[in-house]
Amino acid sequence: MTAPAVAEPVVRAEDVAVSFVGRDATVNAVNGVSFTLDPGEVLCILGESGSGKSVTLRALMRLLPFRRARLSGRIEIAGLDVMAMSDRALADLRGTEVGMIFQEPMVAFDPVYTVGRQITETIVRHEGVSQEQARRRALDLLDRVRIPSPERRLRAYPHELSGGMRQRAMIALALSCQPSLLLADEPTTALDATVQIQILLLLRELQREFGMAVIFVTHDVGVAVEIADRIAVMYGGRFVETGPVREIMRNPRHPYTQGLLASTVHSASRGQTLEAIPGSPPDMTRLPPGCAFAPRCRFAEPGCETPPAAIQLSPHHMVRCIRAT
Amino acid sequence: MNAPAQSTAGGASALLEVRDLRKYFPVRGGILNRAVGWVQAVDDIDLDVLPGEVLGIVGESGCGKSTTARLLMHLIRADAGRIVFDGNAVRADDAAGLRELRRQMQMVFQDSYSSLNPRLPIEDTIMFGPKVHGVSSAEARERARELFALVGLDPAQFIRRYPHELSGGQRQRVNIARALALEPRLLILDEAVSALDKSVEAQVLNLLLTLRRELGLTYIFISHDLNVVQYMSDRVLVMYLGKVVEIGPTAEIYQRMQHPYTEALLSAMPSMDPDRRTETPPLVGDPPNPIDPPPGCRFHTRCRFAEDVCRRAEPRLGPAAGEETADGPAAGADHLVACHMRVAASGHSLAPAG
Numbered sequence: 001m002t003a004p005a006v007a008e009p010v011v012r013a014e015d016v017a018v019s020f021v022g023r024d025a026t027v028n029a030v031n032g033v034s035f036t037l038d039p040g041e042v043l044c045i046l047g048e049s050g051s052g053k054s055v056t057l058r059a060l061m062r063l064l065p066f067r068r069a070r071l072s073g074r075i076e077i078a079g080l081d082v083m084a085m086s087d088r089a090l091a092d093l094r095g096t097e098v099g100m101i102f103q104e105p106m107v108a109f110d111p112v113y114t115v116g117r118q119i120t121e122t123i124v125r126h127e128g129v130s131q132e133q134a135r136r137r138a139l140d141l142l143d144r145v146r147i148p149s150p151e152r153r154l155r156a157y158p159h160e161l162s163g164g165m166r167q168r169a170m171i172a173l174a175l176s177c178q179p180s181l182l183l184a185d186e187p188t189t190a191l192d193a194t195v196q197i198q199i200l201l202l203l204r205e206l207q208r209e210f211g212m213a214v215i216f217v218t219h220d221v222g223v224a225v226e227i228a229d230r231i232a233v234m235y236g237g238r239f240v241e242t243g244p245v246r247e248i249m250r251n252p253r254h255p256y257t258q259g260l261l262a263s264t265v266h267s268a269s270r271g272q273t274l275e276a277i278p279g280s281p282p283d284m285t286r287l288p289p290g291c292a293f294a295p296r297c298r299f300a301e302p303g304c305e306t307p308p309a310a311i312q313l314s315p316h317h318m319v320r321c322i323r324a325t
Numbered sequence: 326m327n328a329p330a331q332s333t334a335g336g337a338s339a340l341l342e343v344r345d346l347r348k349y350f351p352v353r354g355g356i357l358n359r360a361v362g363w364v365q366a367v368d369d370i371d372l373d374v375l376p377g378e379v380l381g382i383v384g385e386s387g388c389g390k391s392t393t394a395r396l397l398m399h400l401i402r403a404d405a406g407r408i409v410f411d412g413n414a415v416r417a418d419d420a421a422g423l424r425e426l427r428r429q430m431q432m433v434f435q436d437s438y439s440s441l442n443p444r445l446p447i448e449d450t451i452m453f454g455p456k457v458h459g460v461s462s463a464e465a466r467e468r469a470r471e472l473f474a475l476v477g478l479d480p481a482q483f484i485r486r487y488p489h490e491l492s493g494g495q496r497q498r499v500n501i502a503r504a505l506a507l508e509p510r511l512l513i514l515d516e517a518v519s520a521l522d523k524s525v526e527a528q529v530l531n532l533l534l535t536l537r538r539e540l541g542l543t544y545i546f547i548s549h550d551l552n553v554v555q556y557m558s559d560r561v562l563v564m565y566l567g568k569v570v571e572i573g574p575t576a577e578i579y580q581r582m583q584h585p586y587t588e589a590l591l592s593a594m595p596s597m598d599p600d601r602r603t604e605t606p607p608l609v610g611d612p613p614n615p616i617d618p619p620p621g622c623r624f625h626t627r628c629r630f631a632e633d634v635c636r637r638a639e640p641r642l643g644p645a646a647g648e649e650t651a652d653g654p655a656a657g658a659d660h661l662v663a664c665h666m667r668v669a670a671s672g673h674s675l676a677p678a679g
Contacts (some may be wrong), residue, residue: 048522064383072364073659148610164611192385193549193593196608200595222595226602245599263527265552270575274556280492322338 008079010181010213011037011060012318016073019051025285031141031237032073034310039180041215042207044224044245046260047234048281053217056234057183061094061213061240073167078180096126097213103186105166108173109158115169116154119176126177141172145202164195168202175206182207184216188223200226221264225249230316235258238291240283243317253319256293291321299323328509332667339373340543341397341430341511344372346406348392351544352616362616369406371642374511379537379544381558381575383551383590387615388564390547399423399543411510428458431504432571435516440503441488446498454506465506470501477532489495496526499537505536512528513545518553529559551594555579558657563587564679566615566623569642573660573668583645583662585623622665632665634672640665646677 018030019254030052037043039278047053059071062082075082078097087256101205102108116138123134135154142150145168158166167187174182184203188196204227207214218224224231225245232242233254241254254257259277271300279296287292294304301322334390348367351360352451367389374380395401397408399417408415415426432441443452451472452465460468473480476498488496504512514533520527530553536542546557552624554561555575562572563584573586582588589607596602608627615618619626625635645667665673 021446048524162611162614192612193551194385194589194606194608195611197593197595197603199481201603201606221523222597223575225597225599226595243652249597249599256536260523263524264597265527265530266557270556274527276531277524278528280494281522 009036010039010078012076014074016075017061018055018064019070021070024071026244029284029289030239032057035232037213039213039240041230042216042227044228044231045217045234046220046231047226050281051234053238054185054233056213057185057217061098062090070136095122097176097179098181099179101170101174101187103189104168107177108170114157119173121273122176123137123260140175145172163191167199169189178192178210180212180250182212182214184214203227227237236287240318241319247317253313254321255297255299255325257314339410340376340518341374342409343372344407347403347404348396348397359423365398365567365618366615370569372562374543374545377541377543378559381548381554381561382545382547382564383554383561384564385612387612389567390564391515394513394547397513399429414427421459428507429509431507431509432510432513432515433500433504433517433521436499437493438488440500441496443488446487448483451503458507468506472505476502493521494528495531497521511543515547519548524662551591564616568623571662577660583667584664585630630666632673634665639669
């Protein structure tokens, strides 16, 4: 694989915010997320349910219900201004430059068409090659994602495949036009342990082979450690800490990151009481004006009532906590 | 088999004793809606639960762990098998006996919302069980308040709330209170923390261990999360496609596992160290379909040690044979495994000599 000539970031997001306006309340799902993603880099967004991680991912592709969602900020993908794009241009971008995979492959596939037809259709739609060429590419893709007897699987309907197979087929579909960016939303969460690790290793291998940049959303620290170059910890709609995976695992600086790692059960914890974070995740319709974690934080002080600024501990390690200075 | 099955707990006397438990679900099809196949969800399993212990049950989806839990609770009827609770055999046609069993044995499910009545304040849900069992309203209300305090919810603030007004972690605390309302001796926790966020999961696990200590409870803890099972359990039972493949003390299972499936399952756990990432997947492919599972050892289709004997004969659960290994002596009497490699002279080339 040749490296891209210019090291321009694949994604540049600046102050992205998403809110969902309802009749009774407004949910502030994402509250000012900024980051850049280099070509071939794997960024994991790690957060609990309701932290805004999936909404951030969807916002990058403007895949939000346009009636209810308010999206602001700047988003650039492969040098293109996503916020200014027409629907038509967006549809072209999805699938060529950007591939997406989800937790539930049954949603990504149309149940009434065969897997092969859907993959070839995508290739024909975006690249304008002949049916026969597209079919050969689809076959090759199923082979690449290690689906046994790919000829037969091309003729299968999505429901005829097992969970792991469907996930592989969805990865093949997402990679069909060789995107430079892959967006993955908890793609291994619904899988069994022995299948999950196969899919993670497959994604890691394909990422290297295709030189793709990946944004991988997960709630599972173990999964993030297996796949990420860089981790962004999300809480209350903000990146509260970002840094290289080693830095985050060995030297977490935000009290939430520290709490999350301490409360994650691992083999060394038997016999000890777990250091649980008290309370529950915040109500996104009523976020506190300052640090969203302050109500659960044992280090909270009066200064936490103003929004914490991003503090650069090193060129690659950012944390939003007033105690970090 | 007419010989009395041996204890799976190394001889100690059990609170719950299960022998040859079996449940097949028919797969219907065709115009006559006849059974065209059978899902062998639970196939002749034996297990013992000792008083005061936590028995963990692990396995992948479709291995039969949740069906086992439902069979033990008599929520579904077993096709065959014997269940003895505290020395008394439980019969499916004995209504009074079942009622007594369900008082002594309660269950907490994964979905905290669907196991509470959405139209009842949670206090009423908790009072319901005791009232059915003949406790007066006043007394049941008093007990509900005590239970709320016990699971860490302030009674004054919570008792009149409805389930939708609670967070997932709070709802699961209510479910635990509901399960404890009849003062059971055994709780079956079926993926009870799996739907919770990590920060909340830790709170609920701490609560469960405190309750166990204070009330002298016994748990059957079912989960797909091997880290959580290791944290919670005294002994662990590993299931694969309706069969018990290995059972033993937690440390034995996690450090000196005898079955190739247990080994694969454990090495599939994501590493928490960025410098020691998993490099090769321990198994290839998906678990096979539990409808008409493979003959012989059910794991042979994915096992790298599989030989002729594994396809032909089904291995029985028994103590692992073999003399001293580099890591010490072979497994103890309370560590049982179903693998031809661990049976002397079984015909497997890696089995110890007879």
